Amino acid sequence: MPQTEPFLVPGDDATLASILAAAWSLLERAAGRAPEDWRWPVLASVDSRDPERGAADARVVVLRRADARDWTLEVHGDARSHKLAQLRAAPRACLVFHDRTRELQLRAWADASVHVGDATARRAWDALHAASRRAYLAPRTPGEPTAQPDANQPPGLEGRLPGVAESEPGFASFAAIVLRVHALEWLRLDRAGHHRARFDADPAGGAPAMRWVRP
DSSP, rough: TTTOOGGGGGOOOOOOOHHHHHHHHHHHHHHHHHEEEGSEEEEEEETTOOOOTTTTTEEEEOOOOEEEETTEEEEEETTSSSHHHHHHOEEEEEEEEEEETTEEEEEEEEEEEEEEHHHHHHHHHHHHHHHHHHHGGSSSSTTTTSSSSSOOOOOOOOTSSHHHHHHGGGGGGEEEEEEEEEEEEEEEEOOOEEEEEEEEOOOTOOOEEEEEEOO
């Protein structure tokens, strides 16, 4: 088992610093296409379409980038979607990561910035596989009502992947969502007793605040 993950050993006495380092290590592996459960977190945002209730909204996304140095995560979305409208109106989000094998949960609270058509979006777009690019070629706006099931696939691309040149028009609908994390909460599930810890980023760039909290 990797030395960067001492807290995965049952009955260990891991330090808060080692837990934080291991959590970011696992996030970076998941973003790097490793077969990790944390590659598919749930992203929750505020749905401002219902101002009376201020309803929350959530969906599974793919973790595309994680950087422990500046506490940032990145996911992608269609610029025309409700998800992007929500993050523009209320640029904050919570991501929930669950690892079934290791019995770990991580929550990340973050400020969100949406990038469409800029250098950040271009960097992310150029790294995408054709299978991911095809989603942004959808001819109709995601979430629109339809009288019958509609896969919203571009004409002529049903059942096949687009080439690089074919996929380029999708860049206009592509959004990179950069999430600057300001707090993490880690939970290890154990029948003998759960363990929970909280980590808060220092806005000035110093060492994060770390503390145990009761599960």
